[in-house]
Amino acid sequence: MISRRAKSIDTSGIRRVFNLGAKLENPINLSIGQPDFDAWEPLREAAKAAIDSQKNGYTVTQGIEPLREKLRQKYGLQAGTGDFEQDVFVTCGVSGALTLAYMAMCDPGDEVLIPDPFFCIYRDVLSLINAVPAYYNCYPDFRLRVEEVERAITPKTRAILVNSPSNPTGVSLMQSELDAVIDLARAKDLWLIYDEIYDIFNYDAPHADARNKYEKTLIINGFSKSFGVPGWRLGFAVGPNVLLREMMKIQQYTFVCAPSIAQYAALDGFDIDFAPKVNEYKKKRDFIYSALSENFEVEKPTGAFYIFPKAPGGNASAFVEKCIQNNLLVIPAGNVFSQQDTHFRISFAAPMEKLEQGVEVLNRLVRS
Ligand code: PMP
Numbered sequence: 556m557i558s559r560r561a562k563s564i565d566t567s568g569i570r571r572v573f574n575l576g577a578k579l580e581n582p583i584n585l586s587i588g589q590p591d592f593d594a595w596e597p598l599r600e601a602a603k604a605a606i607d608s609q610k611n612g613y614t615v616t617q618g619i620e621p622l623r624e625k626l627r628q629k630y631g632l633q634a635g636t637g638d639f640e641q642d643v644f645v646t647c648g649v650s651g652a653l654t655l656a657y658m659a660m661c662d663p664g665d666e667v668l669i670p671d672p673f674f675c676i677y678r679d680v681l682s683l684i685n686a687v688p689a690y691y692n693c694y695p696d697f698r699l700r701v702e703e704v705e706r707a708i709t710p711k712t713r714a715i716l717v718n719s720p721s722n723p724t725g726v727s728l729m730q731s732e733l734d735a736v737i738d739l740a741r742a743k744d745l746w747l748i749y750d751e752i753y754d755i756f757n758y759d760a761p762h763a764d765a766r767n768k769y770e771k772t773l774i775i776n777g778f779s780k781s782f783g784v785p786g787w788r789l790g791f792a793v794g795p796n797v798l799l800r801e802m803m804k805i806q807q808y809t810f811v812c813a814p815s816i817a818q819y820a821a822l823d824g825f826d827i828d829f830a831p832k833v834n835e836y837k838k839k840r841d842f843i844y845s846a847l848s849e850n851f852e853v854e855k856p857t858g859a860f861y862i863f864p865k866a867p868g869g870n871a872s873a874f875v876e877k878c879i880q881n882n883l884l885v886i887p888a889g890n891v892f893s894q895q896d897t898h899f900r901i902s903f904a905a906p907m908e909k910l911e912q913g914v915e916v917l918n919r920l921v922r923s
Contacts, residue, residue, distance in 0.1 A: 563682040565890060569675075572886055575879045583912045584905070586884040588722060589785045590860070591904045592832060597823045598782055605819035614815045616807040618645025618791070622818050625825050630766060630774075630793050638797040639770040645791050645818060647810040649752045652775040652792040652802075654680050655809075656714075659801040660746050661686035666711045667748075668704060672697065672863065672893040674722045674750070687711070690894060697724040697854055697863070701735040714746035715739070719763050720753040720858025723892040723900040725840075727858040733763040740769060746798075747772045752790075753859040755781045755829045758837040760857065770795055778817075782824050787817035836860055839903045839910060846914040850921045860904040863888075867921050871899045874920070883916045 576582050594602070605611075617623065626643040627634055634642050646652035653676065661667065663685035669677040671690040678688040689712065691704040704715060717736055719728035733749075740747040749765040751774060765772050777790025790813075792802060806812070843862055844855050853864035866874035871887035878885055878899075889896025901917075903910055 560683055560685065564679040569886060569891055572875065572879070572884060575876075576884045579879070579882055579884075581882075583883045583909050583916065585901045585903070585909065585913045586886050587902050587904065588861075589904065590780055590783050590832075591906065592783045594784045594787075595782060595824065595827050597827070598784065598820050601823040602787075602816050602820035605816045610815050610819045612815060614812045614818055616644075616812050617803050618813060619815075619818050621822055625822065626791055626793070629825070632793070636796060639795045641767075641770075641793060642796055642799055643791050643793045644799055644803055644806075645789070645813045646775075646777075646802075646806065647788045647790065647813050648779060648785075649750060649775050649777040649790040650676055650680075651788070651806070651810050651813070652777070652790050653677070653748070653750070655802040655805050656746075656748055656773055656775065656792065656798070657681060657684055657686060658805050659798055660713050664711060665713045666709060667713060668707050668715045670699065670716070670718065670721070671895075672721070672723050672888060672898070674718060675891050677716055677718075677750075686713075691715075693724070693726075694895075697721065697726040699728055699732045699736060701732070701739055704736055705739055708743055708745070712743070712745055714748055716748040716750065718750040720756055720856070721861075722753070722859055723861050723886075723888070723898075724854065724863040725856025725859045725861040726854060727757055727760065728763040729760070730763045733765060734768070737765065737769045737772065740771065745771070749774045751776050752780055755833060756836060756860060757858045758833070758840055758856075762858075766793075771798075773798060778821055778824065781829060782821065782827070784817065787814060787820075789813050789817040789821055836904070839905075839907065842907070843901065843903045843910055843914060847917060850918050860902055862901050862903060863892075863898050864901070864917075865898050869897045871896045875899050877920055878916060881916045881920065883913050885913075 666687045666689045754762045773794035779785035851864040875887040888898045
């Protein structure tokens with residue numbers, strides 16, 4: 556009665572953490588993949604104003620023109636109509652953009668190369684459309700090595716997906732790494748999907764930029780993290796018309812349009828100065844890295860708000876179970892973020908006092 560498609564994905568890894576966590580009274584919750592600040596004030600006001608001014612109907616599927624226009628400016632797009640001229644349209648989050656992209660690019664059995672470790676939907680949405688995830692290995696330092704990507708290419712490969720800064724590792728691509736993988740995509744005539752949802756959260760170097768390099772590039776980005784509005788379900792896709800047209804067609808019959816209120820409200824977010832928030836997160840990054848690096852094998856995150864240490868003994872699920880017994884919620888890699896279960900993800904998008912408590916538990920457990 557239930558499709559093989561539905562059964563092909565398994566959310567048990569995260570669910571186990573949630574179920575165990577639900578029993579805790581006041582957990583130290585470092586498992587959450589969203590910023591710990593709320594929507595910025597001007598956005599909250601603008602959303603209320605959008606409702607009151609009756610912006611509550613459907614919008615055109617591609618998104619309201621003023622928002623597209625702001626995004627065109629941000630990305631330096633001319634909005635021509637040629638097949639390989641670049642434009643932008645508004646999606647239901649980056650999750651929505653990715654789903655549409657996969658559906659537009661892949662037939663059943665086609666492969667998309669994704670990093671390992673990966674953000675779980677990269678793998679699972681492929682399974683949902685009967686396409687196949689293939690992996691390029693980024694262990695042990697979570698860097699992209701273009702030879703690893705090249706080695707994973709087969710005649711069925713349709714696209715290479717890259718993500719920077721990375722969820723779950725917090726590692727950012729260097730411009731040279733991104734350029735090398737773009738060159739590879741061009742040489743092999745593959746789509747290049749670039750998920751840059753954490754683009755403003757880069758702490759040590761400028762964000763690696765994929766614009767204007769290769770015509771078969773699709774950039775996916777959104778407002779969940781920077782605007783502090785993950786519940787608004789607002790994202791966008793920048794790419795060639797030949798692809799966007801197909802994605803929009805699919806959006807029209809599935810998501811229909813991104814939430815109207817969110818689209819209108821987002822117009823007021825483009826002048827926000829993110830620097831103070833990004834600085835706060837940088838300090839949290841510094842704190843958690845220096846607090847853990849003595850006892851854990853861990854890479855220093857350069858972006859996003861995650862750190863991805865190796866579990867003592869290399870068994871992340873077992874270690875996370877101990878953490879949860881000690882009131883600390885973090886997520887093991889196995890089943891969720893990787894094909895292997897050696898590491899676990901900590902989100903440092905949390906109040907400083909919770910980070911201090913979390914670090915105390917982790918360092919106590921690793922010593923015992
Ligand atoms: N990509 C990455 C790397 C993410 O971490 C997330 C959210 N956790 C998403 C995409 C999905 O974001 P959205 O809310 O825009 O669907």
